[in-house]
Amino acid sequence: MTNFSATFKALWWPKFRIANWILGLYGLMVVASVGLTGFSEGWGKVDLANSTMGVGFGLGTVVFIWLAFHTEHDLTRDSYRLLPVTDTRLYLTSLLTSFVAFGYFVAVKALVMGLGFLAGHASDLHGVLVQVWQGGQAAMGERHFFEMVLYTTLFIVVLIVWMWVMITLIHLLTTALSAVLPNVQQRIVRFILAVVVIVALIWMGKWLLQLAGPIVSGVSNNAAIALSLGILTAVTAVMAAVNVYLLQHWVEARY
Amino acid sequence: MTNAIEITDLTYRKNYKTILADVNLTIATGRVVGLLGENGAGKTTLMRLLADLAKGNHGNIAVAGATRGPQRRANLSFTEHLQGFRPGMKLREVADFYAAVYPDFAAQKYLDLITFLQLDDDLALNQLSRGMREKFIIALTLARQARVYLLDEPFAGIDSMSRKRIIGSIIRWKQPEATMLISDHYVTEIAPLLDEVVVVKDQTVVAHKSSEAIRQDFGIGVEAFYEGIYEGEIHDDEL
């Protein structure tokens, strides 16, 4: 049997590569932005804060989608399904590697932006930071500000995981159905599935918006927010369990 | 002693179509067994069921005594088509992946195999010809010290020199206690390699015989035996 660290490494490298690819792209964009400003407006006008933060919108989404795509790929290829590990470990490790790779991407990009910001605002950096910090605290109160940061972080983490789990669930369901049902019934079931997914997404979106407002503004009572986050986590866990079940009993790898 | 493969009452359907029905098969440890049958007879499916890659079957499957999927996969080494790796990946990197995830992967055996099969593992997957790719898959599969090897049509569409090399590597590197199941629909060249043959026809195993017994009892070759079964010249009561 393959142990966890070997499984993690095997699934990690391709995802690490994806994150690095997009980081490389981001680096090129920054360089291009610096070059463009430098040539057209003169090198004195180059503002590293602008160049690092003003480009690369949407790259996070690209990484997110690419990682999701790769996870689905992992789960339906012999090369990975042949590993002597349980489907639970394969699935959770795949999810974890995606998450770590995404975190790595966000961290490096944030670091670059931070450095750009430092270079651009080195003179009054202290002032800017104090302003941001105190501004937040002043608006919400010290305690609420920390809670806002904490809940927003948790909220984003759970949401990202939930979306990947959701994508996998839809993918595995359609794969399993295509192996079980004949063509006509497949089309009907796929249509029903699509309707269910769209309704679920709309309902989920509404719920998330309702949830997001109070968290960000920091005005709602904490117990309610914690409960909502708990529900979202539980839903994610149940869907992940269904994914593992589908892998164990229904979903065949492509060959 | 535990048998290498034990299949009882195995039935498998896909899209309401029966692919395999009531398969019973026991293969003793240490044998080289030819799995013969026409294209689409269910040879690959049978192997994928053994590896727990095909799902939703009825019946029992044990590989070297193990019945649960992960343990079965740990006991067997299967020729996969390397679809999970990006085309630009170097052979060395694929071997590193194997070395990392399969505890029984023997690095020295792998090096001996690629030398014998004349492969350059500095090449990338997309630089390989069909024959080289097949040889590489064999090298990866045999480099594991598994108890059961499943070689799915390892000779399909490759030149005769590569074929000879692959056959040579099988003889040279198979541990005495390891069992090998080789599927093919063209048997003459591998006939001297086989201890036993299993013929799959009409969704089930119709014959399972020692190849020397076929020569002794029927006075015909393995190929003729296989064709005889497919053309209805050899009947159930003769088996």
Added chain:
Amino acid sequence: MQFDDKVPIYYQIKTMFYHQIIAGELAPGAKLPAVRQVAVDLTVNVNTAQRALSEMVTEGILDAKRGRGNFVTEDVAKIAALKHRLIVQDVAALYTQLHALRLDDAAVVQAVQTYIESKGETS
């Protein structure tokens, strides 16, 4: 080596070695290759090569020395007996075939004699 797929392979391996022994290519006391090597050289299954060698050991033509391998027997009488056996076997086969062509014993002898003489002329 090309095998006849209709005849058990182990039997063909035995016959091949017997011919080499009688022809003197494998001298009395000579060491045979290891089983796996035989299998690799002839591209046959190791179990088949094993069966051929162990039958030759049982028949007394090979001496199995523990841990050292298989050696051609140094008992010349056994090799002579083997040679005699193979000759009888081949002649018997020839005789049966000719007999099937409805040649009587005298005609068989005549046919063989004529063949040998004509062969002498052409070569």
